[in-house]
Amino acid sequence: xxxxxIILGFETSCDxxxxxxxxxxxxxxxxxxxxxxxxxxxxxxxPEVASRAHAESIRNIFHAALNRANLQISDIDLIATTDGxxxxxxxxxxxxxxxxxxxxxxxxxxxxxxxxxHLAAPLIENTEMKPPFISLLVSGGxxxxxxVEKWGQYTLLGTTIDxxxxxxxxxxxxxxxxxxxxxxxxxxIGKDGDPNxxxxxxxxxxxEYNYSFSGLKTAATNFLNNLDSKDKVTRSDFAASYQEAIxxxxxxxxxxxxxxxxxxxxxxxxxxxxxxxxxxKINTFGKENNLNVYLPTPKLSTDNAxxxxxxxxxxxxxxxxxxxxxxxxxxxx
Amino acid sequence: xxxxxxxxxxxxxxxxxxxxxKLPKVVGLSGELGAGKTTLIKSIIKFLGCDEIVTxxxxxxxxxxxxxxxxxxxxxxxxxxxxxxxxxxxxxIYTDNSIFLIEWINIVPEKFLKExxxxxxxxxxxxxxxxxxNV
Numbered sequence: 497x498x499x500x501x502i503i504l505g506f507e508t509s510c511d512x513x514x515x516x517x518x519x520x521x522x523x524x525x526x527x528x529x530x531x532x533x534x535x536x537x538x539x540x541x542x543p544e545v546a547s548r549a550h551a552e553s554i555r556n557i558f559h560a561a562l563n564r565a566n567l568q569i570s571d572i573d574l575i576a577t578t579d580g581x582x583x584x585x586x587x588x589x590x591x592x593x594x595x596x597x598x599x600x601x602x603x604x605x606x607x608x609x610x611x612x613x614h615l616a617a618p619l620i621e622n623t624e625m626k627p628p629f630i631s632l633l634v635s636g637g638x639x640x641x642x643x644v645e646k647w648g649q650y651t652l653l654g655t656t657i658d659x660x661x662x663x664x665x666x667x668x669x670x671x672x673x674x675x676x677x678x679x680x681x682x683x684x685i686g687k688d689g690d691p692n693x694x695x696x697x698x699x700x701x702x703x704e705y706n707y708s709f710s711g712l713k714t715a716a717t718n719f720l721n722n723l724d725s726k727d728k729v730t731r732s733d734f735a736a737s738y739q740e741a742i743x744x745x746x747x748x749x750x751x752x753x754x755x756x757x758x759x760x761x762x763x764x765x766x767x768x769x770x771x772x773x774x775x776x777k778i779n780t781f782g783k784e785n786n787l788n789v790y791l792p793t794p795k796l797s798t799d800n801a802x803x804x805x806x807x808x809x810x811x812x813x814x815x816x817x818x819x820x821x822x823x824x825x826x827x828x829x
Numbered sequence: 830x831x832x833x834x835x836x837x838x839x840x841x842x843x844x845x846x847x848x849x850x851k852l853p854k855v856v857g858l859s860g861e862l863g864a865g866k867t868t869l870i871k872s873i874i875k876f877l878g879c880d881e882i883v884t885x886x887x888x889x890x891x892x893x894x895x896x897x898x899x900x901x902x903x904x905x906x907x908x909x910x911x912x913x914x915x916x917x918x919x920x921x922i923y924t925d926n927s928i929f930l931i932e933w934i935n936i937v938p939e940k941f942l943k944e945x946x947x948x949x950x951x952x953x954x955x956x957x958x959x960x961x962x963n964v
Binding site: 659662667668671716 | 862863865867884955
């Protein structure tokens with residue numbers, strides 16, 4: 497049984513201002529206030545805009561979280577917050593807010609690595625998940641295959657060497673005027689399209705588990721630039737084909753890594769893990785190979801504070817901080 | 830100066846274009862999506878002696894690398910609205926021991942462009958690119 501301590505978590509590493517409260521196995525509240533509306537007109541996340549928006553919303557979200565959980569600030573036993581990687585301007589807002597609350601009620605402040613948070617996220621819904629497992633972490637900022645042999649021991653098997661999968665979605669979506677964020681926009685437009693209509697590459701890299709999406713993006717824009725009206729490709733076909741190429745590429749290396757290591761538990765996380773096609777393929781692969789699949793629901797896959805709480809509960813922390821010790825990192829470890 | 834470059838000759842192109850003892854402080858790159866701006870910058874950063882994997886900074890806006898005493902800043906203005914937004918980030922541009930490699934310079938005002946080495950990349954065909962250099 498996990499400890500019954502009430503943990504308040506903050507996560508502001510990118511464009512989501514997130515606050516969650518976890519007590520034992522109960523996720524009492526998990527609020528994610530996305531800045532997508534604000535960033536939509538920019539076609540992406542702008543750091544200065546992101547940190548200002550965090551600063552404006554975090555206090556309200558914190559109070560809303562306490563209200564929804566029907567708790568007083570004095571009920572909190574522990575506070576956890578992300579210390580990186582992420583946009584430094586954004587991290588600072590959540591970090592300092594968490595620190596101030598910890599100081600005001602005199603409880604410990606634990607810091608959690610954002611990526612460890614994603615690795616731990618499946619534990620919220622699947623307390624039985626245990627290492628060793630392999631996780632596919634895919635978002636706008638990273639695309640990684642991570643082997644967790646035991647908690648605290650993480651091996652980066654593969655990473656992107658150019659664009660992250662989320663960036664591949666965003667850039668093409670912006671090029672086509674499909675909208676932001678690109679992943680959901682392309683998924684939506686391609687819903688009824690033919691994923692095999694447009695022949696796009698599934699790029700390979702020299703290193704067997706690494707990813708590369710820059711060539712795919714170039715191939716897709718080349719295709720559009722040379723498009724002939726005789727080709728009879730609809731927007732929907734094109735979006736579906738592009739999504740299929742990204743999902744296939746992600747699956748190819750992931751499957752190889754799982755087979756090579758012989759690990760029986762697989763999981764995932766990050767914003768791109770909300771993609772239905774990718775989830776479908778991972779679930780099918782798991783079923784066909786008798787693997788345990790621990791995919792967090794989309795709301796726990798994208799950036800959220802519940803994952804920070806669960807990581808803290810399992811003591812998967814970077815640091816227990818003295819209140820004058822501040823270190824933030826924008827570097828992906 | 831205009832050069833035709835392919836993936837096979839890009840390292841050669843970088844070697845011929847940059848002098849390690851006389852590096853520009855800011856290099857600005859223009860060219861449409863898929864032209865190869867990040868690919869060229871990967872090659873420049875490798876030429877500068879850095880072995881790290883260079884990934885697209887579009888999402889993060891800025892990625893930083895260090896080799897010996899040189900701070901390398903790989904910047905992408907793709908998602909920014911104005912040059913002022915970039916200046917708001919307060920990065921140490923034009924300082925000693927730094928080099929800024931900047932993608933999508935179309936939002937940079939003329940007077941700042943004059944202070945940069947500019948490489949315009951034009952797509953000739955699927956494998957060939959035309960590089961126009963203004964120092």
